Amino acid sequence: MIRKIISVALSAMFSLSGVCSCTASTVETNNDIDMKTDGKKLVVFFSHTGENYNVGVIERGNTHIIADMIADAVGADRFEIVPAKPYPVNYNECIEVAKDEKQSGARPAINGDVKIEDYDVIFLGYPNWCGEVQMFVYTIIE
Numbered sequence: 001m002i003r004k005i006i007s008v009a010l011s012a013m014f015s016l017s018g019v020c021s022c023t024a025s026t027v028e029t030n031n032d033i034d035m036k037t038d039g040k041k042l043v044v045f046f047s048h049t050g051e052n053y054n055v056g057v058i059e060r061g062n063t064h065i066i067a068d069m070i071a072d073a074v075g076a077d078r079f080e081i082v083p084a085k086p087y088p089v090n091y092n093e094c095i096e097v098a099k100d101e102k103q104s105g106a107r108p109a110i111n112g113d114v115k116i117e118d119y120d121v122i123f124l125g126y127p128n129w130c131g132e133v134q135m136f137v138y139t140i141i142e
């Protein structure tokens with residue numbers, strides 16, 4: 001079976017114009033795959049708790065909510081990406097760290113590991129940070 005990675009960049013559903021530049025979301029689909037029955041599925045996601053733009057302090061992020069919905073709908077396992085070094089809870093401080101890491105092309109370490117070779121379909125979910133995927137998501141992709 002063809003292994004697929006379905007990448008969902010969750011940019012803000014809220015109005016963020018003037019705050020940061022946005023990237024286009026990428027959703028790859030393959031109509032040949034029956035999500036209910038075909039192969040073993042995994043949802044890999046990162047979601048930030050703490051202070052987020054316009055919504056205050058949250059305990060469960062948007063990507064986490066969507067990741068749970070997808071995993072429940074298709075019967076997938078879940079792997080939450082947990083950066084080894086936690087990111088600031090404060091939104092502006094988090095922006096600064098994200099910008100620095102983007103600029104330097106950092107590959108921050110993550111906790112845990114997952115055997116992706118065991119899966120046929122992998123959903124990858126992450127929020128849009130400064131018009132970019134989090135650098136530690138590249139760590140797991142690579």
Ligand SMILES: Cc1cc2nc3c(=O)[nH]c(=O)nc-3n(C[C@H](O)[C@H](O)[C@H](O)COP(=O)(O)O)c2cc1C
Pocket residue numbers: 010011012013016020021022023046047048049051052053060061062063064091094095098126127128129130131132
């Ligand atoms: C550090 C940081 C940078 C962000 N940069 C952008 C951005 O450039 N464009 C955008 O549309 N949203 C941006 N956002 C908003 C998040 O993408 C959005 O709130 C997302 O739904 C958060 O997902 P989460 O709750 O799963 O972490 C940023 C949020 C954070 C914390």
